[in-house]
Amino acid sequence: MDNDENTYANASSFSASPREGAIYFQWWKRASRAAAVCLGLLCVLLLAGIISLSVYQRNQSTSYNNLTKARDQLQKERDQLQKERETLNKKIKGRRCPEGWREFEFSCYYITKENKTWTKSSEECQKLGADLVIINSKEEKAFINRLYQTKNDVWIGLTDSVTEGTWKWVDGTPLTTANWGKGQPNKIVHTHKQLISLKCCAQMCLHPC
Template sequence: MDSLEIDDNVSGFENLTMTRLITPDFQRSQTPRSAVVCLGLLCAVLLAGNIGQIVNYELKIRPVLADLNQVHRHTPQQAQHFLQNDTLNKEKDQLKTNLDALVTRLNNLTKEKDQLLTSYKTLAKEKEDLESVHLALTTERNEFKASVNNLTDEKDQLKESYNILKQTSDQLQMSYDALQADHNVLTESKDELQNNYATLQTEKDELQTRLSSVEAHRNQLRLLLSNYTALRREKDRLQRQFDYLNLRRDLLETSYSSLFKAKDRLQYDLTNTQRRNQQLQTSRDQLQKMVNEMEAKIRGMNCQMGWRKFGMSCYFTSGSKKNWTESRKACIAEGSDLVIINTGDEQAFVNSLLNSGENAWIGLTDSLTEGEWKWVDGTPVTTAYWQPGQPNNKFVEQDCGEIVQNSPVGDWNDDGCFADQKWICEK
């Protein structure tokens, strides 16, 4: 009977262990409450540090960022002037110092988070051990209940036997007394079992309280993790803004330097251009004087026999007929080329070299690019005298131009370069 009594000393725990009321796992699961108290204090310190860091950001860093944003909204000239003053340099240094402090604080928070995670894992393991102990105690309690029920049944049977034995013989009176003694023992055992049940119920309530405390610590850890994530995002945002401002400053400095160099280069080019313009003006006057003298000499010169003079050029009308390519070769052999018509007077003169209804090749072709008519010297046509509806490329490969004598001025027409007809040379 003494082995079933519960005491606070060691021998009491040994007796409970031997009777399987308290298992060795339950003894090992007893954790000092001081660890839980320390963990709560640590969480409170971390929360206070986070609040202080947010207050520091609102009082120091946000005004600096507002000033930097104001700098960014200035024009490039105002921003350059603003960045050069001493106040911005001091604020930039203060910002760097604050950023370094934030980085240090972030590293400390990372270490504290790892310590909290380790403590959380330890508490989770202890929770699992307590749940195992609770399950074992519940099983043993059920076994004790079954044992009490069995003993109650046995007691009823003994009562029935006692009645039978009392009726049958007085000789069984001794046995009846022994059964009565056993009944008293069972009653005492039942009382002890009820006391043990009450003790287990109390321990269960304590375990439930500890479980609630663990849940509260876990919620605090989640809150700390959320605050850490927010601080990390804020740090990244500040870093991006800091990098952008540095890049903007470098770009402004580079732009200012480039503009200053470009101004010097343009000033130098302007001076050289003005000097060259003056030199070209002098050269042009000299060349114009030489051209005038040459034109006077050319006008006084006569063309060779068979050639007719107009302006400063000599013109030759063939008596035979050839295709456009051979006609040009014939002109080149004479030191000339097929005629190029630049003015209306020249058009009327060339037209007068032909008899009424005659055609003759001129130095006009679109053989290189269809529809893009050019003279034999490569210059494009500026003034044209095409017949109505011409050029039409009516027949395939009409890539050469001819003049048709059908009016006082004459008209142009496109024709196949393979056709044989007269030609007119100019030199």
């Protein structure tokens, strides 16, 4: 009887081992499957990262190429503008006043030899395409003083015909005393404004009074 019980016990012990082995095998199989899923997800994420990086690099390359083209275009436009500026400068430097006129900076000056009133002098200058001059600087005033070599006074484009005692230039700007000494102005001239290139030039004439 004891032998039968031992045999049964041994059989029970022997039959338990396969069941434990099956449980262990199933656990390992599940762990391997989970690892495979994680590895697959990592591969997908890595592939997505590579694709995103490739797209980013392509966009960066496209942006760089566009910026390079824009830079080259701006350089061409700059070079063209420099050429145009040089051409305009040559035209301005090569500009000559009409015969009998004197040039100072961007202005042409002319002194007539006839004695006339301010109004008649202004009309005469307008026939020449000019008008009585507006003196804007001490340098211009000094040039005009050197321009005529007689003791006669000359008319300038200054008048109080609109409001007596209120002196204005022929273009309507008020008189300032910055460029004049005490008792001045007491000389005269004519001005005509003409657009040459991008410079506003004054073509002028002097007329004795």
